[in-house]
Amino acid sequence: MTIFEAFHKPGGVLVYGIPEFRLPKDIVAQEVHFLERQGVKVECNAVVGRTVSLDELFEQGFDAIYVGVGAGLPRFMNIPGENLVGILSANEYLTRANLMKAYKYPEVDTPIPKGKNVVVLGAGNVAMDSARTAMRLGADSVKIVYRRSRDEMPARKAEIHHAEEEGIELFLLTNPTKYLGDENGRLVGMECLRMELGEPDDSGRRRPVAIVGSEFTVDCDLCIVAVGSGANPLLTSETPDMKLNKWGNVVTDPSTGKTTKKAVWAGGDIVTGAATVILAMGAGRDAANSIHDYLTLGW
Structure with missing residues (x-):
């Protein structure tokens, strides 16, 4: 499944794990291309939790991480x-x-x-x-x-x-x-x-x-x-200091998306279980506001 992790650092946002897009008319591809024009860098063919861990990303200089890996584990x-x-x-x-x-x-x-x-x-x-x-x-x-x-x-x-x-x-x-x-x-x-x-x-x-x-x-x-499907375990299983609930979903502050791991936010199906696109979009906006506050004022 597609894995999105967005990281803020000087120079913009980096999104890891999006498959390479080849069809410019594809709706999702259009959204990705729009983000690229805003300064977002897309890192393809990366599985966060396997090819790189969250802690390793912090070591690379990233200041904040948003986890939106979804509920992609088939039942x-x-x-x-x-x-x-x-x-x-x-x-x-x-x-x-x-x-x-x-x-x-x-x-x-x-x-x-x-x-x-x-x-x-x-x-x-x-x-x-x-x-x-x-x-x-x-x-x-x-x-x-x-x-x-x-x-x-x-x-x-x-x-x-x-x-x-x-x-x-x-x-x-x-x-x-x-x-x-x-x-x-x-x-x-x-x-x-x-x-x-x-x-x-x-x-x-x-x-x-x-x-x-x-x-x-x-x-x-x-x-x-x-x-149905369950929480994607690739990232969460390699991040023991990020609290999960009994279903394997990430536990977050419902108003900000903050996880129990400092400087890490999460939203979408990895938090709520399989739900709607609009709820995931809302979670992303709430987390973005919280990340802005963190980068400005601290955790």
């Missing part, structure tokens, strides 16, 4: 057969398809699996994106498998509607229990259980309960797992 179901060929995280699938332009393969170097019978696990906006991408890449059928009912689906209603318009099937109140493979270790199907809704859980949604004896099999040759 899986942890069910038997998960290592079969044909099971991908939505992160990888959509990165290949969109950022790396795999839909143009072999004109580009990045391939992407194009299943005929595709299953997407999850019911959020990322799941809808994955399902519609799979359909547009030539799948004969695409099924969204979700353990709750339509009312509990977290995706926007418009996303669900558009997915159904494109022929995506909704397999609701269905929970996968096992992946099935052939003699070559390739995915050929998935065992599922039918569910019913019980009492609400901590999230306020009714808890799905398995119906005993309701096992059935779904044929599939590609499964895209879109059940």
Whole structure:
């Protein structure tokens, strides 16, 4: 995943870890080029926490660091057969398809699996994106498998509607229990259980309960797992003096973005968990104001 760390020092701001941009018409590239014109230097192909640590950046002369590494750690179901060929995280699938332009393969170097019978696990906006991408890449059928009912689906209603318009099937109140493979270790199907809704859980949604004896099999040759993501651990695991919560997110002052490590701020999904772009933008602005105060007045 893209990693952004912005550092202030005399001469401007340095942003580490942004992949190299080649398409000037790309919206994100336009934003990057605008920042470059303001004096920001972009350091490509750097993984902060692996190629360089935060302390090493301070040693290089940087005065302040902003961490915005996001929640880029894919989550899986942890069910038997998960290592079969044909099971991908939505992160990888959509990165290949969109950022790396795999839909143009072999004109580009990045391939992407194009299943005929595709299953997407999850019911959020990322799941809808994955399902519609799979359909547009030539799948004969695409099924969204979700353990709750339509009312509990977290995706926007418009996303669900558009997915159904494109022929995506909704397999609701269905929970996968096992992946099935052939003699070559390739995915050929998935065992599922039918569910019913019980009492609400901590999230306020009714808890799905398995119906005993309701096992059935779904044929599939590609499964895209879109059940959420966790905190990107590459940087945080190498920064022991920066406090994390039980989910691995960085603990910050909610009004300033200050972390427990001096001269380090954080914001976005690495703090809140997977959320919205607008919240991340707001966090960045709050942190920028706080960084300005720090550089002017001190910590």
